[in-house]
Amino acid sequence: MALDENVIVDLVKRRIVTDTFRRLPADKKERVYRTAINLFGKFGYDGLAIDQLCRQAGISKGSFFQYFPSKTHLLEFAILVFDDYLGGWVAEIRRNERVVLARDRILYLYQALVVNTKLFSDQQRFYLFINNALNHAGVSLEGLDLERHFQGYVNEIIHRGVQTGEIRADYEVDLTGHLVSMIIGALLNREYRDRKMTRHQTEEYLVSFLFDGIKA
Amino acid sequence: MALDENVIVDLVKRRIVTDTFRRLPADKKERVYRTAINLFGKFGYDGLAIDQLCRQAGISKGSFFQYFPSKTHLLEFAILVFDDYLGGWVAEIRRNERVVLARDRILYLYQALVVNTKLFSDQQRFYLFINNALNHAGVSLEGLDLERHFQGYVNEIIHRGVQTGEIRADYEVDLTGHLVSMIIGALLNREYRDRKMTRHQTEEYLVSFLFDGIKA
DNA sequence: ATCATATATGACTATTTGGTCATATCGCGA
């Protein structure tokens, strides 16, 4: 969760945040970041009022504009820091990866997704952020490429499964990866947002649904 | 697409639109509705400027506030009319339903979803509307219950499949329905938004993915 | 033609909000 200094340095170079912001104590930077994610997620880009952000993050409006050139830059900052976080999170899953059968690989993917990382607690916040804040036309979404991070890894898992013969060879890897990602997303949604199923149910269904199909 | 008079009458009773609006010529009402869906979808609730809506729908601002008590009511109006449209659309699918095997049922669902109805051309617009406009806190979303319409029907299909033995009996109907809906949504998204696959591929994958599972 | 009622209109208001700036305060070296 701590903001990576290297990322901030890069953002300064690209004039997305100021050097003044970079020099700020870490906890202040983090407060601004968390508040931005939360408020963008709750109210969308237009809905976030800078006055409220400042009040909530404990800074003054004058200071805000010494940290960020504009509101748009705040969004870009939040997107890019979040993107970096996503990347690190997938890297951690990758590091912990065990060599298992295809069936367990998918299950592992799911477990890693929700248990092994901080995303567990952050999921709701980030889910809202992605859904509500990222449609602002003024900011290119190139910075946040979910596919590049998570789905790239899913595809890799599936690709290996195909090569070892554990997964059908006639599936296109990236389409299957897309579907698996979407299904995991659907399950997460069901589990966290609707609270209609338990973790155990989720895992049971994920495996049987993906590997056994609908037919008996 | 034509606005149903009965729905409008109900909206008048609930003070969501005025009687003046009800008496308007149909094409004017429709212009306002379409413009609202488009702009809410493009810019979200806060992003929609009433001035722009008026310009685009060809009415004056003064008139607007003789049709709707407030901007919030415009959103509520759009939601409820859209909800009615959804209901009619599912009813049409239901009427055209053929008696088929489970495998074909799902495929039929999908085809009905994208081919047999106007949703084909409206999909993108409504997709945006649902995603960008419905998070406005001030308006209850009770009015738009996707599950009640589409997923209720999906569940019915699956339930019948289970009863005839075409679908595994150990699946919970509503969870399976949820997953099927999500997968269809994912495929639609892939097909329309990303333009990464053809209709034929979609159908192939839908069936093999749902019925054969990932494993060879 | 007249009158009454319903509808159309855009200037105007009050408020919100992104962004500025002059001033104050802090941190720190000498």
Next chain:
DNA sequence: TCGCGATATGACCAAATAGTCATATATGAT
């Protein structure tokens, strides 16, 4: 203590925008 660069602050400004209202125009019955 003094001085200087960096940071903090909130009053202020200009633009945008939801909503109002007085006036104009259309409609339709007699």
